[in-house]
Amino acid sequence: MMENVMTTALIIGGGVAGPTSAIALRKAGIKSVVYEAYDRTADGIGANLVLAVNGYRALLELGVDHLSAGFDIPRYRYHLGSGRVLAQVRNGRPLPDGTVARAITRSDLYASLRDEAIDQGIQIEFGKRLVDTEVTADGVIAYFADGTEARGDLLIGADGAHSVVRRVINQGEVPMRFNHMVTTSGYAHGVDVPNEPGTEFMYLGKRSFFCYIPSDDGTIWWYAAPTWPDEPTSDDLAAITPRQWRARLREMFTDDNSAAVEIIDATEEITPPRPIYDLPTVPVWRNERMVIIGDACHAVSPSGGQGVSMSVEDAVELGRCLRDIPDIPTALERYERIRRERVEKVVEFGSSSSRSIAVRGQVRRIARDVFLPIAFNQKAAEKDLENMSWLYDHRIDWDEPVTV
Numbered sequence: 405m406m407e408n409v410m411t412t413a414l415i416i417g418g419g420v421a422g423p424t425s426a427i428a429l430r431k432a433g434i435k436s437v438v439y440e441a442y443d444r445t446a447d448g449i450g451a452n453l454v455l456a457v458n459g460y461r462a463l464l465e466l467g468v469d470h471l472s473a474g475f476d477i478p479r480y481r482y483h484l485g486s487g488r489v490l491a492q493v494r495n496g497r498p499l500p501d502g503t504v505a506r507a508i509t510r511s512d513l514y515a516s517l518r519d520e521a522i523d524q525g526i527q528i529e530f531g532k533r534l535v536d537t538e539v540t541a542d543g544v545i546a547y548f549a550d551g552t553e554a555r556g557d558l559l560i561g562a563d564g565a566h567s568v569v570r571r572v573i574n575q576g577e578v579p580m581r582f583n584h585m586v587t588t589s590g591y592a593h594g595v596d597v598p599n600e601p602g603t604e605f606m607y608l609g610k611r612s613f614f615c616y617i618p619s620d621d622g623t624i625w626w627y628a629a630p631t632w633p634d635e636p637t638s639d640d641l642a643a644i645t646p647r648q649w650r651a652r653l654r655e656m657f658t659d660d661n662s663a664a665v666e667i668i669d670a671t672e673e674i675t676p677p678r679p680i681y682d683l684p685t686v687p688v689w690r691n692e693r694m695v696i697i698g699d700a701c702h703a704v705s706p707s708g709g710q711g712v713s714m715s716v717e718d719a720v721e722l723g724r725c726l727r728d729i730p731d732i733p734t735a736l737e738r739y740e741r742i743r744r745e746r747v748e749k750v751v752e753f754g755s756s757s758s759r760s761i762a763v764r765g766q767v768r769r770i771a772r773d774v775f776l777p778i779a780f781n782q783k784a785a786e787k788d789l790e791n792m793s794w795l796y797d798h799r800i801d802w803d804e805p806v807t808v
Contacts, residue, residue: 411435413726414546414556416534416569418442421562421698421715423517426526427466428723431802436526437554439546441563443531451589451675452617452625453706454604455506455513457496458798459713462720464503465802468520474508475620480604485611487661495604496796507604507617507625513712534568537694544693558732559694560722562715565681567700574688580681582635583705583758587678588653589627590671592616597624597663607664611656613761614664626667629680629707630656631762641677650674680705680758682751689744690736697722702747707761708754710795714747720800728806738808746798753795 413429415422418440426436454477455463464470478498482490495505521528533549537559544559561569571577598605599618607614616626630653644652650668657664668674683703689696698715705711722739729735 412437412556413558413560414439414544414554415560415562416546417562417564417698417700418514418518418528418530419562419564419698419715420513420517420712421700421719422560423514423521423526423528424463424466424716424719425560425562425697425722426521426528427468427517427524428719429726430524430526431466432723432727434723434726436560437556438521438526438528439532439534439548439554440528440530441533451627452507452509452591453513453712454495454617454709455508455716456710456713456796457499457503457505458796459710459716460503460506461499461798462713462716462800464499465720465800466723468517470503471506471508471513471516473512473516474506476504476602477507477604477617478504478602480606481600483605483607483662485607485609485660485662490608492603496792504602507619534563537569537572539691539693557693558726561694561696561700562698562719563700565683565699565703567696569694570686570696570700573691573694573696574686578683578686580683580703581755583680583682583707583755584632584635585629585680585707585758585762586632586636586641587627587629587680587706588649588675589625590668590674592624592626592667592670593622593672595624595663595666595670597667605662607660607662608761609657609660609662609664609763611659611763612653613763614657614660614662616663616667624667624670626664626671627706628653628656628664629758629761630677632677632679636677636679641679644677646674646676649677680707682755684751684755685748689740690733692733692736695722695736695739702751704747704751705754705758707757708750709757710750710754714750717798717800718743718747720802724800724802724804724806729808734808738806742806750795 413436415438429436481492536547538545546554612630682705686701697718725735725739
């Protein structure tokens with residue numbers, strides 16, 4: 405292994421990819437500082453998610469302890485809106501130590517990674533919203549909205565789907581793709597619903613997709629993905645009051661044989677509808693001193709369940725490349741070669757998943773409900789899981805050297 409001459413990496417974004425990148429760089433012997441746009445932590449912000457087993461494996465490769473927040477979710481069960489069970493499938497194969505996919509709130513995952521980074525002595529600065537960057541002869545400068553700046557050898561754009569770093573590297577905006585759906589979620593209390601610990605209940609409803617997960621403490625975590633034919637503007641969505649949105653959701657699931665309406669009624673606060681976008685491809689990931697990772701370069705539809713996991717995988721692979729290849733441009737080029745094909749395949753997988761759960765017209769929905777039970781039986785679902793080994797069984801070995 406060659407000695408790394410880099411002194412400091414500037415990491416823009418304090419979500420999942422940012423702190424994970426900082427942890428990976430520290431493990432590689434590289435100092436970094438994380439700059440988060442918000443002036444406080446993300447505690448209490450964000451909905452729930454499932455960290456897929458491949459993403460969990462990548463996180464463990466960094467030496468991070470198993471997550472204490474959240475609960476295991478090793479399987480999911482598909483239903484039609486009629487209540488008919490289509491199949492029950494493992495949520496990826498367990499790791500050798502028994503680790504399985506983990507349901508966790510986005511806030512708790514942020515906090516876990518942030519606390520791990522701070523415990524390792526990594527500096528995190530809040531209230532630092534990036535507005536521009538400049539590549540110099542010997543490094544890079546980050547300019548923030550508060551008038552301050554930071555200098556380093558490398559800048560990592562972990563600043564999400566609306567990345568400033570991506571816009572700078574690509575010299576303009578890269579359009580995102582609307583998936584013709586919105587997402588909404590919440591937490592229900594005091595409601596008695598069909599419950600099997602460790603199972604994610606998914607319903608392909610007559611008007612919308614609905615999913616709920618019973619947590620260990622009895623709270624019901626849920627999300628829905630209503631079809632939305634035309635891309636809404638922020639004003640369109642802002643015009644929908646919480647009361648109107650609740651009533652609209654109830655109406656979507658009234659004719660389904662599921663617990664959706666009961667769960668919605670038992671939810672104190674429902675998140676406003678948010679459009680689902682993805683990034684099929686980003687032309688340029690890097691220049692000689694800057695690189696983008698996570699949602700900044702491959703935002704995945706949440707229907708694929710892989711957005712967070714891809715961010716973690718990115719961070720680990722980037723750390724390995726920068727550890728073993730002392731020339732920064734060469735290391736970034738190698739990182740892109742390792743990651744691009746996989747993440748673009750995952751984005752398309754997420755987009756395909758969105759199309760499969762969208763409800764586009766009564767005729768198509770009836771055809772789906774007639775033919776899906778024939779095609780999607782238990783045996784076929786288990787075979788499909790075997791075919792998904794490229795996704796869930798992916799392993800990054802931190803100790804394996806990276807070569808040019």
